[in-house]
Amino acid sequence: xxxxxxxxWVDEKLRLIDQRVLPFETKYNDYxxxxxxxxxxxxxxxxxxxxxxxxxxxGLALTALNTKAADVEGLKAEIETDAEILRQSRPTxxxxxxxxxxxMKRLADSAAGSIPTIQEVILSEAHAIYxxxxxxxxxxxxxxxxxxxxxxxxxxHCNTGSLGGADYGTxxxxxxxxxxxxxxxxxxxxxxxxxxxxxxxxxxxLKQLGIPHTVIVDGAxxxxxxxxxxxxCVVGCDRMAANGDTANxxxxxxxALAAHAHNVPFYVCLPTSxxxxxxxxxxxxxxxxxxxxxxxxxxxxxxxxxxxxVANFAFDVTPAKYITAIVTELGIVEPPFDTNLAKIMxxxx
Numbered sequence: 001x002x003x004x005x006x007x008x009w010v011d012e013k014l015r016l017i018d019q020r021v022l023p024f025e026t027k028y029n030d031y032x033x034x035x036x037x038x039x040x041x042x043x044x045x046x047x048x049x050x051x052x053x054x055x056x057x058x059g060l061a062l063t064a065l066n067t068k069a070a071d072v073e074g075l076k077a078e079i080e081t082d083a084e085i086l087r088q089s090r091p092t093x094x095x096x097x098x099x100x101x102x103x104m105k106r107l108a109d110s111a112a113g114s115i116p117t118i119q120e121v122i123l124s125e126a127h128a129i130y131x132x133x134x135x136x137x138x139x140x141x142x143x144x145x146x147x148x149x150x151x152x153x154x155x156x157h158c159n160t161g162s163l164g165g166a167d168y169g170t171x172x173x174x175x176x177x178x179x180x181x182x183x184x185x186x187x188x189x190x191x192x193x194x195x196x197x198x199x200x201x202x203x204x205x206l207k208q209l210g211i212p213h214t215v216i217v218d219g220a221x222x223x224x225x226x227x228x229x230x231x232x233c234v235v236g237c238d239r240m241a242a243n244g245d246t247a248n249x250x251x252x253x254x255x256a257l258a259a260h261a262h263n264v265p266f267y268v269c270l271p272t273s274x275x276x277x278x279x280x281x282x283x284x285x286x287x288x289x290x291x292x293x294x295x296x297x298x299x300x301x302x303x304x305x306x307x308x309x310v311a312n313f314a315f316d317v318t319p320a321k322y323i324t325a326i327v328t329e330l331g332i333v334e335p336p337f338d339t340n341l342a343k344i345m346x347x348x349x
Contacts (some may be wrong), residue, residue: 004208006163007051007058009127012065014058016046019163023204032066034059034082041089041096044195048164049238049274050133053095056086057126060103064119075115079107079122091286092247092315094239094276099129133166136271136329141173144234144269144327148178148185152231155221155259157190158249159201160236160269170269171234172202174327179211187213188224192249194294194312218251225262233259237270244320244337245282250313256322265324272328272348275341282317290314 004026008015014037018027029045031037037059040046046055063082069075083100090096106125110118148154154175161172168176178185187206191199199215206213216224224230233255239247246252246268259266279285292310296302304310326333330347333340 004162006048007046007054007130007166009058009130012062014055014062016040016055017163018045019047019201020045022163023200031059032062034063035085037062038082038086038089041086047197048160048169049093049095049236050137050165050170050271051163052090052093053099053273054126054130054133054166056089056096057099057103057129059086060100061119061123061126064122067115067119069115072113072115072118075118076107079104090288092238092288095271095273098273102129130166133271134168136273137165137168137170137173139329140170140269140271140327141168141177143329143332144171144174144267145177145181145183147232147265147267147325147327147332148174148183149231150183152178152183152185153188153229154178154185155188155190155224155230155233155255155264156202157198157218157233157235157252157255158192159197159205160234161202161205163201163205164236170236170271170327171267172205172236174234174267174269175206175211176209179209185211187211188228188230189213189215190218190221190251190255191215192251193218197249218254221255222258222261225258225264230259230262230264232265232267234267234269237268237274238315239279239285240268240270240275240326240341241279241282241285242275242277242338242341243281244323244326244335244341245285246318246320246323247282247285247287247315248318250316253316253318253322256318260322266322267325267327268318268323269327272330272345275328275345277342277345282319285315285317287316288314 013030161169189198
């Protein structure tokens with residue numbers, strides 16, 4: 001287990017590490033309502049597809065435990081209202097909707113019970129999502145580690161480690177396991193503008209784990225591939241379409257293009273819960289646009305002229321043709337993705 005917990009259920013409250021103040025301060029916030037959890041997701045106190053889903057599940061558990069309803073129907077209405085509030089917090093990450101739908105299904109199955117029964121069922125489902133995430137992501141990490149040669153130089157974008165999931169995370173977990181297995185890897189971390197999840201968060205994690213790493217600006221990836229030599233790229237995923245098109249943190253598409261130009265393997269690591277088989281391709285994935293101030297400012301310091309127009313896309317879509325393989329908890333999926341993703345999703349159902 002990691003030395004820190006990015007997400008934890010403590011004394012009937014949800015405790016989240018505040019990722020906005022890392023790496024300079026390790027601060028934990030406690031949440032007691034679903035609305036506050038939605039705000040934490042929206043403001044990126046917590047982030048990463050797995051953690052967003054876990055947080056939403058616990059948010060609904062908070063609604064159930066703190067209900068003012070006098071009967072089951074009233075409680076059900078409260079939960080449905082808060083589920084919609086949580087759905088609006090981050091539109092791209094499919095784990096958010098997957099976790100909410102999973103909890104709501106349990107609610108529907110137990111709607112005829114008592115309020116205490118529903119409270120117990122929903123909290124137990126949130127716990128199940130949390131503990132399953134730990135095992136799922138650890139399995140992804142071990143599956144992906146088999147793709148890593150000894151002494152590999154690995155390029156990673158954004159943050160996909162213990163801050164993005166309940167423990168190991170996904171793509172950063174691959175680097176972690178390869179290090180633990182003595183493969184003597186070195187990670188190159190895109191700083192990941194505009195919120196700098198690579199420079200602030202991934203570097204913080206790898207420093208704690210003692211994994212050799214170097215932070216680079218996002219635009220340096222092609223230069224690094226040509227001059228230093230990169231053995232593989234590993235990234236996470238916020239939503240994958242049925243054909244393998246991948247929505248991930250903005251800048252992932254650029255990295256995939258550079259990798260393709262330099263014949264560097266490009267691997268996407270994700271749990272099957274992040275694969276959205278209802279969407280045929282990546283053009284159907286909603287792309288969140290965030291506050292322009294994330295671009296116009298670095299911290300509190302403004303870096304652009306006043307009133308500069310900004311397009312702040314939080315994600316981009318990498319076409320499947322630039323992906324070498326997809327690493328899941330059920331194994332490694334190779335092209336053709338439209339066929340092989342369908343097969344692995346049948347295994348997951």
